Amino acid sequence: MLLSENEALKNVKGILLIVITTIITFLLWYFAVSSSALIPLDQARHLVAGLALNGFLLNFMLATRNKTLEKWFNGLDKLYIYHKYIAIVTLGLLLVHAFLSDALKTTDSVRTALGGLAMFMLVVLIGITLFDKKLPYEKWRTTHRLMLVLYVISLVHVYISSRIPLSRFTALSVWVGASAVVSLVSAIYIVFFYQRRHFKFKGAVTGLSKLNQDVLEWQITLDKPLPFAQGQFAFVKVFQKELDDAPHPFTISGGEGNTILFTTKISGDFTASLYRSLELQTRVAIDGPYGFLSFDNGKPKQLWVAGGIGVTPFIAYLREDHPDREIDFYYSYRGPEAGVYKELISAYQSKHSAFHVHFIDTSAMPPLSFEGYTLTDDTDVFMCGPAKMIQGYAQYFRRNNHSANISYEAFRLR
Numbered sequence: 001m002l003l004s005e006n007e008a009l010k011n012v013k014g015i016l017l018i019v020i021t022t023i024i025t026f027l028l029w030y031f032a033v034s035s036s037a038l039i040p041l042d043q044a045r046h047l048v049a050g051l052a053l054n055g056f057l058l059n060f061m062l063a064t065r066n067k068t069l070e071k072w073f074n075g076l077d078k079l080y081i082y083h084k085y086i087a088i089v090t091l092g093l094l095l096v097h098a099f100l101s102d103a104l105k106t107t108d109s110v111r112t113a114l115g116g117l118a119m120f121m122l123v124v125l126i127g128i129t130l131f132d133k134k135l136p137y138e139k140w141r142t143t144h145r146l147m148l149v150l151y152v153i154s155l156v157h158v159y160i161s162s163r164i165p166l167s168r169f170t171a172l173s174v175w176v177g178a179s180a181v182v183s184l185v186s187a188i189y190i191v192f193f194y195q196r197r198h199f200k201f202k203g204a205v206t207g208l209s210k211l212n213q214d215v216l217e218w219q220i221t222l223d224k225p226l227p228f229a230q231g232q233f234a235f236v237k238v239f240q241k242e243l244d245d246a247p248h249p250f251t252i253s254g255g256e257g258n259t260i261l262f263t264t265k266i267s268g269d270f271t272a273s274l275y276r277s278l279e280l281q282t283r284v285a286i287d288g289p290y291g292f293l294s295f296d297n298g299k300p301k302q303l304w305v306a307g308g309i310g311v312t313p314f315i316a317y318l319r320e321d322h323p324d325r326e327i328d329f330y331y332s333y334r335g336p337e338a339g340v341y342k343e344l345i346s347a348y349q350s351k352h353s354a355f356h357v358h359f360i361d362t363s364a365m366p367p368l369s370f371e372g373y374t375l376t377d378d379t380d381v382f383m384c385g386p387a388k389m390i391q392g393y394a395q396y397f398r399r400n401n402h403s404a405n406i407s408y409e410a411f412r413l414r
């Protein structure tokens with residue numbers, strides 16, 4: 001993942017969290033094994049296991065959707081990218097650990113069996129979570145929750161198998177113990193409490209409008225105002241018989257006071273059921289807001305790029321009147337019907353002389369390309385849409401301007 005200097009700066013606290021915990025883990029295990037009577041292969045085996053435990057710690061913490069951690073990683077979508085790479089590295093470390101254990105021919109059957117069981121579960125679970133993109137999201141999430149069971153087995157294995165005593169009071173045992181507590185609390189919170197505790201904003205559907213054959217705008221009136229900034233998103237649970245009540249992330253496409261709007265496009269079972277059967281007065285619960293697509297805090301000159309339903313965060317901004325700022329807005333969609341909110345965008349343009357919109361209907365025009373476009377240092381880029389499209393443009397801008405300030409939401413959290 002290549003980042004420009006400006007983007008790397010926004011993630012710096014998150015990266016430091018990973019680096020510092022890894023260094024502490026490495027040094028504590030390194031000094032403990034170096035002063036032990038273990039042979040070098042066994043020392044390496046312990047060191048690798050220690051680093052894998054740190055991988056679990058980081059990933060359980062990141063999965064809590066804690067607001068401070070979200071800020072440190074500059075958004076949940078970026079945080080989940082680190083989460084994914086940490087999972088891959090942790091899996092790699094555990095495979096090395098298993099390989100070293102095998103080479104050392106560790107004989108104790110109970111200890112080895114626990115390690116083997118944890119290893120088997122890990123390969124299956126991480127394999128599913130990382131590589132089975134076709135698995136429905138809810139089933140994917142259930143397999144993810146089993147990580148808690150796997151972690152408990154791994155932890156028991158560590159405590160009973162480690163040849164470095166972890167029950168004595170040492171810097172290492174305190175670190176391993178504290179990491180285990182934080183990991184377990186985080187994991188238990190995610191599995192058992194997140195859905196009950198985090199959805200503090202409750203309300204009911206009070207408006208429905210079908211914008212075309214697959215896009216629905218729905219209004220919610222909340223019991224108390226949700227303090228959101230234009231460009232942010234929230235997780236929504238919808239309580240209606242025909243709809244599953246698992247939380248889904250949607251951008252807030254407008255609203256004020258107690259009212260908020262979502263605009264959703266059919267992309268699978270849930271969004272299709274919403275479009276077909278969402279009813280007025282259906283109760284909803286909301287967790288949020290999240291996200292850092294903050295147009296207001298951006299430079300006066302901005303480049304906006306939206307792909308399809310990725311127009312929603314921009315619409316939240318364009319519904320309100322703002323002081324004139326130089327904004328070039330490229331809105332790409334496929335087919336004239338798919339370009340929702342064109343009238344609203346054009347109306348904003350007619351009132352703001354520095355705002356320029358470019359509608360790109362790819363059913364009639366070549367795909368949007370920025371080849372030859374010079375991104376100047378005084379321009380902030382905001383993009384939202386399909387991950388592949390956004391990441392492609394982001395790479396192009398970064399190559400052409402190393403200090404490019406790019407913010408984007410790729411509508412993907414796994």
Ligand SMILES: Cc1cc2nc3c(=O)[nH]c(=O)nc-3n(C[C@H](O)[C@H](O)[C@H](O)COP(=O)(O)OP(=O)(O)OC[C@H]3O[C@@H](n4cnc5c(N)ncnc54)[C@H](O)[C@@H]3O)c2cc1C
Nearest residue numbers: 137247248249250251264265267268269270271312411412
């Ligand atoms: C930050 C963010 C903002 C978004 N804003 C909008 C928006 O304004 N309008 C809009 O139409 N769509 C938006 N989406 C996409 C929307 O969340 C998915 O299209 C929707 O959840 C799909 O559910 P489904 O059952 O209809 O489709 P599925 O076929 O089940 O899912 C399609 C894809 O959506 C993702 N997804 C599904 N369920 C979830 C979930 N519970 N949590 C996280 N991701 C999930 C998965 O990547 C999955 O592969 C946003 C996504 C993100 C991450």
